[in-house]
Amino acid sequence: METRRLIFVLGGIAVMLVVVVGGLALALSGGGGNGDGGGPGDTGDDTPAAESSPLPERVEGELRLFGPDPITLDPACASDAGSAEYIVEIFSGLVSFDRDLKIIPDLAEEIPEPTQNPDGTVTYTFNLRKDVKFHDGSRRVVAEDFKFSLERSLDPRTLSTVGIIYLDDIVGAREFAAGDADEVSGIEVMNANTLKITIDAPKAYFLAKLTYPTAYVVDRREVGDSTCFSDTQWTLRPNGTGPFKLEEWQVGQRIVLTANEGFHLDPKPSLAQVTYFLAGGSALIMYENDEIDLTGVGVNDIERIRDPSDPLNAEFRESPSLNTFYIGFNTQVPPFDDPVVRRAFGMAIDKKVLTEVVLKDLVVPANGVLPPGMPGFNEELEGIPFDPEGARALLEEAGGPSIVRDATLLDSGRGASVGPIIEAVVAMWEENLGVTVDVNQEEFGLFLRDLDEGSFQMFSLGWIADYVDPQDFLDIKFHSASGNNEMKYSNPQVDDLLERARVEQDEATRYELYQEAEEIIVQEAPWIPLYHGKTNALVKPYVQGYFLAPFVIPNLRYVSLSR
Amino acid sequence: MQGLASYIIRRLLWAPVILLAVSLVTFGLGRFGPGDPIQILQGQYRDPEVRERIANELGYNDNFFVQYGRYMGNFVTGDLGTSLTYRGLPVADVIFPRLWVTFQYNLLALVLIFAIGLPAGIWSALRQGTWMDPFLISVFLFFASVPVLVSIPVMQWLFALKLGWLPSGGWEVREFFGIEIGVLDKRIILPLIILTLPGIAGVARYMRAQVLEVLDEDYVRTARAKGLAEFTVVSRHIARNALLPLATIMGFALVGLLGGSIFLETLLGIPGIGSYAFEAVFNRDYDSIMAIVLITSTAFVAANLVVDITYAFIDPRIRLGGGAGR
DSSP: OHHHHHHHHHHHHHHHHHHHHHHHHHHHTTOOOOSSOSSGGGTTOOOOOOOSOOSOOOOTTEEEEEOOOOSOOOTTTOOSHHHHHHHHHHOOOSEEEOTTSOEEESSBSSOOOOEEOTTSOEEEEEEBOSSOBOTTSSOBOOHHHHHHHHHHHHOGGGTOSSHHHHHTTBTTHHHHHTTOOSSOTTEEEEETTEEEEEESSOOTTHHHHTTSGGGOOOOHHHHTTOOSSSOGGGGGSOOOOSSEEEEEEETTTEEEEEEOTTOSSSSOOOOSEEEEEOSOOOHHHHHHTTSOSEEEOOTTTHHHHHSTTSGGGGGEEEEEOSEEEEEEEOTTSTTTTSHHHHHHHHHTOOHHIIIIIISTTSEEEOSSSSOTTSTTOOTTOOOSOOOHHHHHHHHHHHTOGGGSOSEEEEEEOSSSSOOHHHHHHHHHHHHHHOOOEEEEEEOHHHHHHHHHHTOOSEEEEEEEOSSSSTHHHHHHHHSTTOTTOTTOOOOHHHHHHHHHHHHOOOHHHHHHHHHHHHHHHHHHOSEEEEEEEEEEEEEOTTEESOOOOSSOOOOGGGOEEOO | OHHHHHHHHHHHHHHHHHHHHHHHHHHHHHHHSSOOHHHHHHTTOOOHHHHHHHHHHHTTTSOHHHHHHHHHHHHHTTOOOBOTTTTTSBHHHHHHHHHHHHHHHHHHHHHHHHHHHHHHHHHHHHTTTSTHHHHHHHHHHHHHHSOHHHHHHHHIIIIIIISOOSOSSOOOOEEETTEEEOTTSGGGHHHHHHHHHHHHHHHHHHHHHHHHHHHTSHHHHHHHHTTOOHHHIIIIIIIHHHHTTHHHHHHHHHHHTTOOOHHHHHHHTOOOHHHHHHHHHHTTOHHHHHHHHHHHHHHHHHHHHHHHHHHHHHOGGGOSSSSOOO
8 A cells, every 4th residue: 555655656746747847848849829728826816818918018218127226316325336326317416427437517517627726725616507407397406506415415414424425525524524514615606507616635536526426416495304314205206407307216116217308418318218127036037038128147147148059149248347356454463464474365366267267257357456447547567476386485484374373254245155256265275375264254234344343354345436536446445544444554655655646636647656556555465356347238139329337327318229 | 702702802911912022022133133234334435423423313322222112112103113225214115015015915825725725635635545645745745845946937937938928027016996906917927826836735735634534533424324415525524624723724824924935026026025024134124124023923913813713713622711612
């Protein structure tokens, strides 16, 4: 009896497999036969009969994208690229980046020439366009709106974590942000169309910082007393000045943007509508099933897509992005306070293997701090070469592998397993240096706390450009007084170079100063730069003019659809 | 009925105590656990001064019990707090639509699971000893053994890419009398298949075991001996008695209606509560976490209560508090 039962169970499973495999085979052969139901699950559900086309109806001129919800749409509060991506399409500021990463006038009529004042400060006089209205058409944008918006980003009551970072060069910004002044003295309204901004020193990168959302204009009638953490309902239907209007934000479901017909720059938006699907889903399958027009490609799918025989291959595009992923050291704590040890660790890493084998060429190896495409990027910089023997010799010189005991690499992540890059790096150290490094993976919040407290030996992280200027990488990460210098790296010579570069007016000389600083940094190795990311994406052939930007810029107005 | 009333009252009195304990533990885990929402939202640009100002403004620097009291006080007046995941939006505005979404698709799946699972279980018990019994059960077991992480991509590939019958996911609502209903769209078919097929196995096997037990009872033999029609025997004597213990499963299944599946919702693009709860935990979105936990645990306590009371009604033998019995 028992064996008979077993036979039946196995028989049942076998039949099931046959049914499933047979079904797949039928499906593969393109079996379009209808009437045979869709399997047991189709019985009994009371949905209306599926129409012949399963795809969502498409609005004429609609671009469909896959996206996460923005954390915030308040320009004063956006601290992440994901939020900025939406904000730059809906709002705008005095200046912005075009697709060649050149700074162009946006709500300003032209890029003003800075004028030097006797006290060393520098004034920019912005003439505003006279024909720009807010999206609802009710009101012109005037200089007073800018003063309000910039001060709002700096206002301590707004609780913005980024306002002061982008606007701190303005005279009086620090006092105002600390609550010690009633207004920012360096922002002056001359008349409805003229705004004067005075900064504390001649800084070439200041206009680049003004392209960030914290300097965008908002409608003071609707933002009221809202802060980054309360009363943010207005962001569900904000009144901006950007190339697209926010038509609908169904939190967690979709964002619909429509063209701002009266947009003041050329080209004006050509897309009638842009729909973002926010609820998640399987992006690649959605793309293949014509539910979205564009998707990123990850390491799991890249081999298939690179295969020329795959139909998706023709739609694959890649382009560099402005970021650098690295391993950072705590330069205050032995053994990594010794540059020789850090160099040894850098020399033991074969970046070619990391980028080509582990990440399948989705990224490019990094020799220095600045990513390619960034002005001032040094083509000739060789960085620390891969040299296992040299690495071993260096480590011997510093005291041998025994000085690196209980070394731990701090990594951030959600999963139980460490990413392939870190696994490979640790294996290389083991093989080439004979040192064992433990990996301590923490959630992002804990990870940041440990970075803050300096309780780490080394960590792995990335840095993404906020604006196109070397200052954004070198000064912010490596100046000894910078709050973002987690490595606690301090070199008076580097500080001096960075400070001179801040105010250097001649562009070529300025980039030379940065390159000089970068050279020293790379050789002293508070960072081991590992790789620079790329944007790897599939774009439908009928999507024209989509530009894979290296970082967040207003992009959608260049896009059109044509079959 | 007097005993029943006092039983219900006793249970009702316990409910707030349980909820209070749950809320205190959850709140404590958030506040004393590692990680800090402000740190997460500041990301790599960190400014201790700004951090401190935000912490003050959000009340994170107050005494733990002050914070807890404030949250619970607001909660009972209907203010569920402010979301950090959707910076500054009221938690209620964010989670109720999501709970509704999760509830809808789960309810439909639950109905299907029982509608198919119960008859299947009875049928297979009555066919015990023939090939059909193990066959049927193994078919359902097959589906129950496939993890959703496998079944979802396979189903998407099959129904969306190969057959082109269905979209690969998504959630489309239609409005009826001001209520947004999402289960009337064809996009619901895929999640339903994925939830229902494995779910049936559990119910069918449980029902089968119950029926087999009942089959040996004297009253079944008596009913048959009386010459009752087989249908009457099965429906009135077997199924009815076998269904009793299912009330328990039913209760927990009802609670499960508010618990969304992270994988299902994420991979199929359904804006339900599961994917949001997951995000909220990683963002240390205290108010959202508290609201979700409190609402689901209230539902849990309520469902438990309903199950116990139903039990007392269907089966007087287990009624507590005396005054009953046969």
